[in-house]
Amino acid sequence: MPKPDAMDRTTGFFKKNLETIPPKKRNEYLNRRLRGIIQYAYKYSVAVRNKLDSVGLKPKDIQSTIDLEKIPITKKVDLMELQKNNPPFGGFEGVPITELRRIYISPGPIYEPGEPEYDELGWAQGMFAGGFRPGDITINSFSYHMVPFALQMVDNSLHRIGCITIPTGVGNTEQQVQILKNFRASGFCGTPSFLLNIAEKAEEMGLDPKKDLTLRVGFVAAEMLPESLRSKLEEKFGMVIRQTYGTADIRCLGYECVKKNGMHIPDDKIVEIVDPETGKQLSPGKVGEIVATTFNKVYPLIRFGTGDLSILTETPCPCGRTSPRLLRILGRVDQATKVRGLFVHPGQVDEVASKHPQIAKSQAVVTRKENKDEMTFRIELKEEIPTPEKLKEEIEKSIRDVMKVRGEVQFVPKGTVPEGAKKIEDHRTWE
Numbered sequence: 001m002p003k004p005d006a007m008d009r010t011t012g013f014f015k016k017n018l019e020t021i022p023p024k025k026r027n028e029y030l031n032r033r034l035r036g037i038i039q040y041a042y043k044y045s046v047a048v049r050n051k052l053d054s055v056g057l058k059p060k061d062i063q064s065t066i067d068l069e070k071i072p073i074t075k076k077v078d079l080m081e082l083q084k085n086n087p088p089f090g091g092f093e094g095v096p097i098t099e100l101r102r103i104y105i106s107p108g109p110i111y112e113p114g115e116p117e118y119d120e121l122g123w124a125q126g127m128f129a130g131g132f133r134p135g136d137i138t139i140n141s142f143s144y145h146m147v148p149f150a151l152q153m154v155d156n157s158l159h160r161i162g163c164i165t166i167p168t169g170v171g172n173t174e175q176q177v178q179i180l181k182n183f184r185a186s187g188f189c190g191t192p193s194f195l196l197n198i199a200e201k202a203e204e205m206g207l208d209p210k211k212d213l214t215l216r217v218g219f220v221a222a223e224m225l226p227e228s229l230r231s232k233l234e235e236k237f238g239m240v241i242r243q244t245y246g247t248a249d250i251r252c253l254g255y256e257c258v259k260k261n262g263m264h265i266p267d268d269k270i271v272e273i274v275d276p277e278t279g280k281q282l283s284p285g286k287v288g289e290i291v292a293t294t295f296n297k298v299y300p301l302i303r304f305g306t307g308d309l310s311i312l313t314e315t316p317c318p319c320g321r322t323s324p325r326l327l328r329i330l331g332r333v334d335q336a337t338k339v340r341g342l343f344v345h346p347g348q349v350d351e352v353a354s355k356h357p358q359i360a361k362s363q364a365v366v367t368r369k370e371n372k373d374e375m376t377f378r379i380e381l382k383e384e385i386p387t388p389e390k391l392k393e394e395i396e397k398s399i400r401d402v403m404k405v406r407g408e409v410q411f412v413p414k415g416t417v418p419e420g421a422k423k424i425e426d427h428r429t430w431e
């Protein structure tokens, strides 16, 4: 086995025939699988049958991804309601409960039928594209209890690549540092903040993360990964960190490749970007809600609304993968709103802030005066500055550039914008 350093981590594919398939062929492939899962789920999943029946659809009406528009979107709250009315799985399960291998419980709580056999592609594709290779000794520091992520998805996917997993789970940072050192582990799976904890703990123990540890690749999820934190961690450990995106219910919906060029959509999912109000599909480049469909027969979620906003691109990626990509996650649908008829979303508030390093925290507040929408940016600065007027003008220009709507900047004292506050507060009343 080559040393972790000597491996080629930048070329190759996990499933070459699918990952490099010409886009037209991919559409045909996805349409064929869509027809298959709709046929299957209509027969075996009560919830899917009810969903199609509720709008007068039969499986033959769904021939291609474009036809998905006809099917209502199921949101997480709908899932909870369905589970309450038809326990335990809301009728979504596509096999009898006796055929399941595991049952998972996600926050909500939402009960999830677990795989008899795990065959999902996305996470393994993501790990490989991010540089994981056979023989990588890897700590998996996601939580193994109740939720499906660590055990079902990450553990199984590492195994499919040929990595050796150490199921460390959450916490015990000092011991995890020791384990990394003792096994000369090269892979990390976990949250970015836990990787930072590991770096700090290692330093506290008198170790240099780059020299004394051998981490080369990191697969992170479940948290936002600011570029500043990514480069800090990559620098500290001398490793490559790539992120993935998915939800507990519908799993992997995007992964970064070595080129760090947005998130490739796995080849066993259909991802639509839709207008959150109408559910209609939007063309690439437009901001909308991520709605996904899986081919998983055990848990056939058809048109699941994630509540997350993103943009799709179909421009080719230099890595050679031909799948469309989600450019980035732009916040939650319930935090997006319209100001003077224009759709504004939390990702834009972050984008404005990222252009001005002096900003510590920011929040947009939308109000209505004399039947006109007004938007104010409440901004906390890292430190007081001598000429706030100039900065005010510069930020207001950024707001116009990014959001296409005028907004007024208001500098507020530290602590005014609460921790975990919504990026956009809508204070309008409609009477």
Ligand SMILES: [Zn+2]
Pocket (backbone or CB within 6 Å): 257, 258, 259, 261, 264, 317, 318, 319, 320, 321
């Ligand atoms: Zn790529």
